[in-house]
Amino acid sequence: MNNPRIVIDAGHGGTDGGATGNGIIEKNLTLDISKYMYNRFRELGIPVTMTRTTDETLSPTERVNRIMDAYGDEKGVIIISNHINAGGAEFSYHYII
Numbered sequence: 886m887n888n889p890r891i892v893i894d895a896g897h898g899g900t901d902g903g904a905t906g907n908g909i910i911e912k913n914l915t916l917d918i919s920k921y922m923y924n925r926f927r928e929l930g931i932p933v934t935m936t937r938t939t940d941e942t943l944s945p946t947e948r949v950n951r952i953m954d955a956y957g958d959e960k961g962v963i964i965i966s967n968h969i970n971a972g973g974a975e976f977s978y979h980y981i982i
């Protein structure tokens with residue numbers, strides 16, 4: 886893929902905790918994973934941004950706006966939305982091609 890740019894979306898946040906279990910709150914784990922991914926992509930020299938970097942509440946509209954504001958809907962933009970379900974990790978990938 887030419888000129889990849891990545892938007893990492895840490896699922897949930899703020900008043901929306903997502904799933905809970907075994908003392909884990911989904912919003913915290915998605916943020917940790919998203920920060921790790923962000924740092925790895927930066928190390929690889931790939932342009933990357935995040936929808937949230939703190940424990941904040943995002944409405945669905947706000948989340949989409951942040952995704953679109955990052956790199957628009959150009960070719961090569963990859964959106965990774967992190968969610969953790971009870972049975973294990975599940976990642977959603979959305980490609981704009």
Ligand SMILES: [Zn+2]
Nearest residue numbers: 896903968969
């Ligand atoms: Zn979720």
